[in-house]
Amino acid sequence: MSLKIIHTADWHLGQTFLQKSRIEEHQYFIEWLLKTIQTQAIDAIIIAGDVFDVSSPSVEAINKYHYFLLEAYNLNVQVIIIGGNHDSASRLNSYKDIFKILNVSIVGGDLNNVGELIPVYKRGTTNAAAVIAAVPYLRDGDIRKIIEGETVNEAHGLFTSEVKKHYDNLLKQAKTNYPGVPVIGTAHLYVTGCILSEPAEKRMHSLVGTLGQIPSSVFSAGYDYIAMGHIHKPQMVQHPDNVIAKYAGSPIPLSFNERNDLKEITVLTIADNKIAHESLSIPLQRSVIRFEGKADEIIEKIKLHKPSQVLPTWAEIIITEAVNFIDFNNEINDLCIDRKIEILNRTTKYTSINNQSIREEYIAGTDNNPLDNIPKIFTIRCEKKGMNEESIAGIMPLFMQILNEINNTH
Numbered sequence: 566m567s568l569k570i571i572h573t574a575d576w577h578l579g580q581t582f583l584q585k586s587r588i589e590e591h592q593y594f595i596e597w598l599l600k601t602i603q604t605q606a607i608d609a610i611i612i613a614g615d616v617f618d619v620s621s622p623s624v625e626a627i628n629k630y631h632y633f634l635l636e637a638y639n640l641n642v643q644v645i646i647i648g649g650n651h652d653s654a655s656r657l658n659s660y661k662d663i664f665k666i667l668n669v670s671i672v673g674g675d676l677n678n679v680g681e682l683i684p685v686y687k688r689g690t691t692n693a694a695a696v697i698a699a700v701p702y703l704r705d706g707d708i709r710k711i712i713e714g715e716t717v718n719e720a721h722g723l724f725t726s727e728v729k730k731h732y733d734n735l736l737k738q739a740k741t742n743y744p745g746v747p748v749i750g751t752a753h754l755y756v757t758g759c760i761l762s763e764p765a766e767k768r769m770h771s772l773v774g775t776l777g778q779i780p781s782s783v784f785s786a787g788y789d790y791i792a793m794g795h796i797h798k799p800q801m802v803q804h805p806d807n808v809i810a811k812y813a814g815s816p817i818p819l820s821f822n823e824r825n826d827l828k829e830i831t832v833l834t835i836a837d838n839k840i841a842h843e844s845l846s847i848p849l850q851r852s853v854i855r856f857e858g859k860a861d862e863i864i865e866k867i868k869l870h871k872p873s874q875v876l877p878t879w880a881e882i883i884i885t886e887a888v889n890f891i892d893f894n895n896e897i898n899d900l901c902i903d904r905k906i907e908i909l910n911r912t913t914k915y916t917s918i919n920n921q922s923i924r925e926e927y928i929a930g931t932d933n934n935p936l937d938n939i940p941k942i943f944t945i946r947c948e949k950k951g952m953n954e955e956s957i958a959g960i961m962p963l964f965m966q967i968l969n970e971i972n973n974t975h
Contacts, residue, residue, distance in 0.1 A: 566687055567834050568608050568834070569607050569608050569609075569834050570833040570835070571598075571610040571831070572611050572833060573612055573613070573830045574612060574792075574794030574795070575613075575794050575815035575816075576591065577615055578591055578618060579617055579618045579619060579622040579623045582909070588626075588629065589876060595629065595636075597847065598816075602642055603640060609643040609645065609686075610637065610642060610644050611749070611792045612644070612647070613647055613752070613792045613813060614651075615649030616630060617630070617652050619651060641688055642668070644670070645669075645670050645683055646670070646672070646673075647674075647701040647794075648671075648673035648674035649701070649702050649794055649795060650795070652674070654673040654674035654701070657671050657673030658673040658675065672700070672701050672751075674707065679701065679703060680734075682698060683699050695747045696748055697749050697750075698739055703728060703753075705724050709727040725779060728779060729783040732783055732784055732788075736785060740787065747838055748787065749788070749792060750788045750790070752810075754779050755795055756779055757781075758803060762797065762820075762826055781802050784804065784808050784810060789809070790842070792831075793810055794812065797815040797823055798812065799811070799829050814828060816828055816830070816847050817849065817851075821853060823853070849874060850874050850875040851875070851878065852874050852878040852879070853878070853879050853880075854870070854880050855881045856880055856881070857884075857914070858885055860886065863884065864900070868900060871904070872906075878905055878907065884915075887915065890911070913948055940968070
């Protein structure tokens with residue numbers, strides 16, 4: 566008899582997408598997941614962090630969370646949840662004892678809850694078929710005492726060393742307490758070398774310290790699988806000892822950067838103490854797309870778009886030339902309505918000849934301070950917001966009046 570486990574992550578319940586609620590998409594996903602649990606005869610599910618989008622989620626988001634846990638209990642499925650960097654550790658941990666009644670194990674994080682061994686059972690049996698070394702998102706101060714005066718490089722090295730030691734200790738305990746069964750670790754972190762959705766996202770991760778600098782070697786040989794969260798693009802992670810580690814990815818695209826990413830869950834099958842894994846594509850109910858180019862190119866792309874999902878398409882427009890946005894919007898509005906497209910963001914991607922010099926001065930680091938030319942900076946900002954020269958000229962007198970009043974008060 567085989568044991569089947571679903572690995573998923575990064576639900577971000579309660580997320581808003583440019584002020585738009587994702588509740589419908591999350592509801593479709595949860596219903597599909599519950600149906601998949603039945604059709605695939607799943608015994609357990611791992612949610613590898615970021616259940617919620619913010620530390621204080623809305624009532625609506627909490628209700629969706631509770632709904633899933635109750636329905637999973639009705640299907641006699643064991644649920645293991647770890648906290649992510651978006652989750653509140655105290656909020657997740659606050660009901661962990663009550664949720665045990667529903668066969669839900671929660672390791673939310675904080676100083677007293679950074680790792681726990683959780684046995685997993687085939688439904689209707691009493692012998693553990695696998696054990697989860699459940700580790701939530703780790704903050705530097707959770708697993709070591711920070712030394713005053715340490716450099717960034719020293720902190721990075723010490724933190725990485727303590728993360729590895731933490732996983733090694735749990736692995737040793739798992740092998741001792743549950744001999745002969747596969748050990749599955751969980752992780753919510755950014756492993757060096759993984760593939761991100763777009764270069765902009767990579768730049769963001771490079772700025773978050775140790776979170777972006779953890780090598781996969783912290784997971785020692787002996788782990789049979791690492792169920793990972795935090796990176797929204799599903800992928801296998803390279804490991805020097807060939808430990809199988811995978812990011813499940815998010816179940817829905819959470820930004821325009823993820824518009825081309827596949828969305829999936831991973832199904833683990835354990836038989837004869839060996840783990841096999843396969844991906845199941847999640848049927849998305851909304852397309853998230855980007856129209857980029859000159860005005861006439863974008864119009865043509867909109868005309869060619871064919872709605873294929875249940876929910877309206879959400880789109881971003883990036884125009885690479887100066888246009889009259891009032892005329893442009895009038896031209897595309899009817900096209901978008903006919904094709905069930907909602908434009909959530911409009912921006913430009915060009916620099917006018919008149920304002921190129923100020924950008925060049927800033928990049929070159931000349932003695933001329935670009936902040937001395939505030940009207941030009943304001944003009945560039947207006948361009949980025951999609952305003953044409955006529956519109957900018959119309960509001961410039963008001964801007965200059967405000968600027969003069971500010972200067973006169975100093």
